[in-house]
Amino acid sequence: MSTFKDYLTESAKSYDYKIKVAGDIDKDFASKLESALAKFEVSKMSTGKKTPIMTLPLDFPMLSNEQVTIYDVTTNYPVSQKVMHEYLSDLLRIPSTHMVVRKPGEPTEEYQDDMQVGKKSEYANKLHDIEYKDAPKVNSEEVTGDKYNMSLMRELLKDRQENKDAPKEKANMMPNESDKTNKSPIHTGPGPVKGNPHPATLQGFKQ
Numbered sequence: 188m189s190t191f192k193d194y195l196t197e198s199a200k201s202y203d204y205k206i207k208v209a210g211d212i213d214k215d216f217a218s219k220l221e222s223a224l225a226k227f228e229v230s231k232m233s234t235g236k237k238t239p240i241m242t243l244p245l246d247f248p249m250l251s252n253e254q255v256t257i258y259d260v261t262t263n264y265p266v267s268q269k270v271m272h273e274y275l276s277d278l279l280r281i282p283s284t285h286m287v288v289r290k291p292g293e294p295t296e297e298y299q300d301d302m303q304v305g306k307k308s309e310y311a312n313k314l315h316d317i318e319y320k321d322a323p324k325v326n327s328e329e330v331t332g333d334k335y336n337m338s339l340m341r342e343l344l345k346d347r348q349e350n351k352d353a354p355k356e357k358a359n360m361m362p363n364e365s366d367k368t369n370k371s372p373i374h375t376g377p378g379p380v381k382g383n384p385h386p387a388t389l390q391g392f393k394q
Contacts, residue, residue, distance in 0.1 A: 201230055202265045205289040208235075208260045208281060209247045216279075220258060223278045227271070228263040246287045246295070259291075 206220070212235075215218070221232055235256040240242070270332050272288040277282070289295065 201261050201263060204260045204262070204268070204271065205272075205291060205293050206260055206275070207246055207257045207287040207289065208258075209244055209250055209253045212256055213381060216256075216259070219279060223275055224260060224262065226264075226274075227266050229346070231259075233259040233263040246289070247284070249284050268343045328383050 198201045235258050237256045240254045244255050268288040276286050321350055
């Protein structure tokens with residue numbers, strides 16, 4: 188059986204929501220939203236936080252190039268997200284595709300919070316630095332241009348001078364007399380004979 192203390196605890200319980208609206212909104216939208224939420228006994232409501240215009244706004248896969256305004260709301264009366272979404276969309280005349288109602292502990296909300304933390308890390312900032320400000324400075328004359336070409340030519344000439352006395356390999360290995368005598372594989376016998384020689388005169392058929 189519930190005690191009076193339990194009733195007081197239950198009555199003091201609060202319920203948190205995140206209400207997200209995509210696109211442009213009126214200047215007095217916040218006051219209209221708070222009036223609409225009075226049905227659920229609003230105990231706290233933040234000022235709307237606007238995101239930058241995004242190509243694919245989170246929570247709005249059907250939209251593109253829109254900014255999103257987010258309100259953190261706490262009520263004393265519980266209501267499902269679906270019911271609140273349909274109620275606010277109808278009362279405030281906002282298309283259902285342009286409004287989302289979330290709970291702070293949802294997996295999608297945790298994922299988005301992690302993304303915000305990741306964007307602030309030093310590594311993320313470096314990865315998004317398209318100008319490579321932290322890259323080491325390189326003198327372009329040392330890797331390109333006339334100065335670099337002249338330096339390369341000097342190195343090639345120096346290498347050529349150092350190796351001018353090195354023995355050169357023969358381009359063609361011609362068989363010597365020893366190869367012919369020892370029947371080396373290099374020596375394959377006389378070349379082709381012109382005309383129509385008698386078979387007996389060919390190598391291997393000598394009598």
